[in-house]
Amino acid sequence: MTETTRTARKKLKTARADRRWTPQKTVLFIVGVLLGLLTVFPLLWMVTSSFKPADEVNNLDLLPSHPTLENYSYVFSQVPFARYMINSFLIAAAITVLALFFHSMAAYALARLKFRGRDTIFLMIFSTLLVSAPVILIPTFIVIRTLGLLDSYAGLIIPAIFNAFGIFLLRQFYISLPAELEEAALIDGASYWRIYRSVILPLSRPIMSALAVFFFLANWNAFVLPLTITSNPDLWVVQIGIANFQQQYSSSWNYILAASTVAALPTLLIFFFFQKQIVASIKSAGFK
Amino acid sequence: MTVQLSRTAGRREVETKRVSLSERKQRRAAFWFLLPDSLGLLIFVAVPMLLAIGLGFFSVDGFGHAEFIGFGNYLRMAADPQFWSSTGVTLLYLVIVVPAIFVVGLGLALLVQQRIPFIGVIRSALFVPYVISLVVIAMVWQFMLTDKVGVLNGFLELFGIHGLSFLGDPQLTLGTVVVITVWFQMGYYMIIFLAGLQDIPGELYEAARIDGASAWQRFRFITLPLLRPTSFFVLITSTIAVVTGGFDLVYVLTNGGPSGATSLLIFYIYQQAFLYGELGYAAAIGSLLIVVLMAWSLLMFKLTKGGRFDND
Numbered sequence: 155m156t157e158t159t160r161t162a163r164k165k166l167k168t169a170r171a172d173r174r175w176t177p178q179k180t181v182l183f184i185v186g187v188l189l190g191l192l193t194v195f196p197l198l199w200m201v202t203s204s205f206k207p208a209d210e211v212n213n214l215d216l217l218p219s220h221p222t223l224e225n226y227s228y229v230f231s232q233v234p235f236a237r238y239m240i241n242s243f244l245i246a247a248a249i250t251v252l253a254l255f256f257h258s259m260a261a262y263a264l265a266r267l268k269f270r271g272r273d274t275i276f277l278m279i280f281s282t283l284l285v286s287a288p289v290i291l292i293p294t295f296i297v298i299r300t301l302g303l304l305d306s307y308a309g310l311i312i313p314a315i316f317n318a319f320g321i322f323l324l325r326q327f328y329i330s331l332p333a334e335l336e337e338a339a340l341i342d343g344a345s346y347w348r349i350y351r352s353v354i355l356p357l358s359r360p361i362m363s364a365l366a367v368f369f370f371l372a373n374w375n376a377f378v379l380p381l382t383i384t385s386n387p388d389l390w391v392v393q394i395g396i397a398n399f400q401q402q403y404s405s406s407w408n409y410i411l412a413a414s415t416v417a418a419l420p421t422l423l424i425f426f427f428f429q430k431q432i433v434a435s436i437k438s439a440g441f442k
Numbered sequence: 443m444t445v446q447l448s449r450t451a452g453r454r455e456v457e458t459k460r461v462s463l464s465e466r467k468q469r470r471a472a473f474w475f476l477l478p479d480s481l482g483l484l485i486f487v488a489v490p491m492l493l494a495i496g497l498g499f500f501s502v503d504g505f506g507h508a509e510f511i512g513f514g515n516y517l518r519m520a521a522d523p524q525f526w527s528s529t530g531v532t533l534l535y536l537v538i539v540v541p542a543i544f545v546v547g548l549g550l551a552l553l554v555q556q557r558i559p560f561i562g563v564i565r566s567a568l569f570v571p572y573v574i575s576l577v578v579i580a581m582v583w584q585f586m587l588t589d590k591v592g593v594l595n596g597f598l599e600l601f602g603i604h605g606l607s608f609l610g611d612p613q614l615t616l617g618t619v620v621v622i623t624v625w626f627q628m629g630y631y632m633i634i635f636l637a638g639l640q641d642i643p644g645e646l647y648e649a650a651r652i653d654g655a656s657a658w659q660r661f662r663f664i665t666l667p668l669l670r671p672t673s674f675f676v677l678i679t680s681t682i683a684v685v686t687g688g689f690d691l692v693y694v695l696t697n698g699g700p701s702g703a704t705s706l707l708i709f710y711i712y713q714q715a716f717l718y719g720e721l722g723y724a725a726a727i728g729s730l731l732i733v734v735l736m737a738w739s740l741l742m743f744k745l746t747k748g749g750r751f752d753n754d
Binding site: 182186187191197256260269275284288292313315347374400411414421422429432 | 566728
């Protein structure tokens with residue numbers, strides 16, 4: 155009883171301390187606000203400048219004196235931006251869904267099934283984490299070409315699925331689940347596929363949603379692989395689209411910034427709505 | 443009594459049978475569960491890696507004819523001043539960015555760990571660049587750094603500094619790329635460090651405070667040692683991310699220039715392969731990079747005693 159009142163009193167005290175402005179806290183608050191403002195400034199500058207007319211875009215006022223949507227309508231009328239966005243969306247979504255499905259399957263086997271060579275297979279998969287995509291760009295290009303996947307949706311999707319990062323995180327999560335979960339199902343004669351489907355998958359919803367947001371963002375932002383394997387503009391993703399747009403309109407910053415804002419908008423929206431999931435996925439990456 | 447005994451014995455026998463049966467079943471199940479990812483990683487990671495190392499021993503011409511030249515590409519590397527300058531640029535970039543990310547990431551984590559009003563908003567603001575694509579980031583900064591008219595120069599005017607050419611002056615450009623890299627990656631490492639800090643039991647700090655330890659002493663003797671696993675993780679991942687991740691930024695922002703000042707190895711590889719068609723030479727440089735990164739990671743694993751990777 156006394157224990158609970160003590161902790162309750164302590165909680166009240168810290169809550170009260172939270173609200174009090176000590177000099178130290180004021181300094182930290184000011185530092186934090188300044189750093190935060192400095193950090194978001196480039197993005198803020200991009201968004202506000204994208205509403206400035208051409209003759210105003212290079213002035214140093216944060217807000218446009220004659221805000222206009224002209225830049226946006228110009229970008230969408232000159233370049234098939236909507237098409238690029240749809241491509242990006244479909245490709246990133248397909249990669250996310252397939253990757254989560256395959257990675258959770260592999261992770262389930264590596265974490266919950268017993269078989270010879272399991273640790274060796276895990277180490278081999280883990281070591282591929284060290285080989286990141288840009289380093290093997292040329293041979294990957296050759297493999298994709300040999301498979302006849304250049305300039306195709308399949309070429310943009312399939313190679314991007316396979317990444318040991320997701321397998322690793324899901325395996326860590328599955329290892330921590332209690333063994334009793336499956337025992338009952340096994341005694342009832344359920345197959346391993348059944349256990350994976352109806353016991354493991356439902357339990358992994360939190361980590362799966364965290365990884366889904368992370369995978370979608372990473373693939374929406376992907377640039378190097380799409381750059382090397384697509385030449386057909388119909389298949390361009392939004393990153394290739396804006397990089398190309400910039401080369402064509404190199405000094406028309408009002409248009410370039412409108413295009414950049416459009417490309418960044420979905421990721422910013424995802425960030426605002428799914429912050430918790432993004433942070434959770436990064437935290438679980440810290441090899442905890 | 444005896445009946446019951448024999449019944450349990452019988453059940454035990456059935457159980458061992460079931461276990462051996464299920465072992466075979468488990469092996470078969472594991473095969474199918476692992477098949478898609480193993481096949482994919484084999485085709486799109488392992489094969490390209492081996493191919494890179496093999497291709498490094500060939501000279502490939504524009505028509506795709508390959509000729510075996512042994513260590514020819516490696517000898518060429520040794521005599522290629524641009525390769526050496528790219529290596530130098532990469533190393534310089536690495537030795538500045540990795541410690542900078544470490545210090546900034548940890549510093550921000552210590553800041554946003556505090557109980558300050560609006561800390562959630564501040565945390566989000568510090569993290570937001572990380573979700574933006576590097577292509578967009580490169581464009582925004584290019585706009586802000588435009589010679590004479592860019593907002594950054596306009597700001598520096600206030601301090602009496604005139605017309606710096608951030609992207610045209612070889613002396614300044616790599617520094618500019620460094621700042622941008624730290625700016626967009628710091629939020630990620632802030633979260634990683636924050637997770638590490640939250641794992642440290644608060645009682646340790648309380649005890650130290652009672653013993654009269656100063657803030658610096660608490661940081662030096664509690665925070666730093668207990669953050670060691672997180673620190674090693676950050677060092678490994680930031681090194682790999684920095685060596686292989688600067689490509690998008692350099693490609694859009696500087697195109698390797700001015701006069702090679704930002705030509706990172708990863709960009710040089712791309713140039714050799716896709717601009718000059720020197721696939722063999724590019725692959726040789728790439729495989730050298732693979733070997734160096736693997737050796738570096740192995741060394742780091744040894745130093746961390748490989749611990750905390752496998753819970754079994």
